Amino acid sequence: MIQKALVLGAGGQLGRELSRTAGEEVDCVALTRQQLDIADPSAVSACLAELAPSVVLNAAAYTAVDAAEADPAAARRANVDAPANLAVACRDSGIRLIHVSTDFVFDGRSAVPYRVDAPVAPLGEYGRSKLAGELAVQRTLPGALIMRTGWVYSRFGSNFVKTMLRLMAERDELAVVADQVGTPTWARGLAGALWAAAARPELRGIYHWSDDGQCSWYDFARAICEEACAIGLLARPVKIRPIAASEYPTAAQRPAYSVLDKTTSWRDLALPGVPWRDQLHAMLVDLKESQDE
Numbered sequence: 001m002i003q004k005a006l007v008l009g010a011g012g013q014l015g016r017e018l019s020r021t022a023g024e025e026v027d028c029v030a031l032t033r034q035q036l037d038i039a040d041p042s043a044v045s046a047c048l049a050e051l052a053p054s055v056v057l058n059a060a061a062y063t064a065v066d067a068a069e070a071d072p073a074a075a076r077r078a079n080v081d082a083p084a085n086l087a088v089a090c091r092d093s094g095i096r097l098i099h100v101s102t103d104f105v106f107d108g109r110s111a112v113p114y115r116v117d118a119p120v121a122p123l124g125e126y127g128r129s130k131l132a133g134e135l136a137v138q139r140t141l142p143g144a145l146i147m148r149t150g151w152v153y154s155r156f157g158s159n160f161v162k163t164m165l166r167l168m169a170e171r172d173e174l175a176v177v178a179d180q181v182g183t184p185t186w187a188r189g190l191a192g193a194l195w196a197a198a199a200r201p202e203l204r205g206i207y208h209w210s211d212d213g214q215c216s217w218y219d220f221a222r223a224i225c226e227e228a229c230a231i232g233l234l235a236r237p238v239k240i241r242p243i244a245a246s247e248y249p250t251a252a253q254r255p256a257y258s259v260l261d262k263t264t265s266w267r268d269l270a271l272p273g274v275p276w277r278d279q280l281h282a283m284l285v286d287l288k289e290s291q292d293e
Contacts, residue, residue: 108255
């Protein structure tokens with residue numbers, strides 16, 4: 001049983017879902033980056049000494065994939081230095097660490113879902129910084145658990161789903177990349193997986209979590225439009241046109257295929273995989289209800 005948990009990155013979409021879904025039996029303290037700079041080793045050590053949690057869940061990260069190409073130092077500060085500091089402080093205090101990483105540690109050349117032991121080869125600064133953060137945690141704290149995920153969205157923060165809803169309300173037609181394939185992940189489902197991992201202190205090493213199935217960004221956008229129209233979040237459907245990634249150039253190269261194999265997570269966490277479209281529907285209902293309050 002979890003006694004006291006510290007959630008870091010509480011202002012982000014995953015951090016907010018972790019805060020909302022902590023069970024009543026958990027004494028959960030959630031801190032934003034304004035409240036704790038985890039790239040500051042002394043601040044981290046002092047915080048852990050004061051709070052004395054049994055587990056730290058690190059949902060804090062620099063996730064601006066394209067901006068990381070222009071400012072790799074900022075990405076490394078958040079994605080390498082910060083988890084490295086956490087690992088040292090947790091090791092010295094005997095505290096368990098659960099750290100969230102990304103599918104962007106892979107190069108996208110696979111044709112089958114990436115297993116946890118698949119070779120890593122990130123394509124950009126964001127993926128390289130996240131991989132370096134994984135390695136820093138593993139070197140210092142071999143007992144840590146690292147959870148890789150991807151394509152995360154929720155009703156909080158900025159994400160693909162909310163961007164699509166805004167554009168669909170403004171335009172009659174959208175062009176969306178159809179040759180990059182992954183799996184959407186509702187942050188609430190990911191939060192549930194992380195809490196399940198936190199409740200199993202014997203688990204360590206690398207795990208993968210996203211929702212079940214796979215799709216392209218184009219498929220995802222079409223599903224967003226259909227589901228949002230069905231529940232009244234959008235007044236009318238819009239035309240969505242598939243394009244190649246080469247037609248939508250970005251600063252960072254993204255993997256063409258980043259589907260994760262969740263077999264070990266489903267087994268060890270005793271959680272079923274929920275189809276991504278079912279999770280999308282649930283999130284859109286959650287968003288609509290929050291707007292109607």
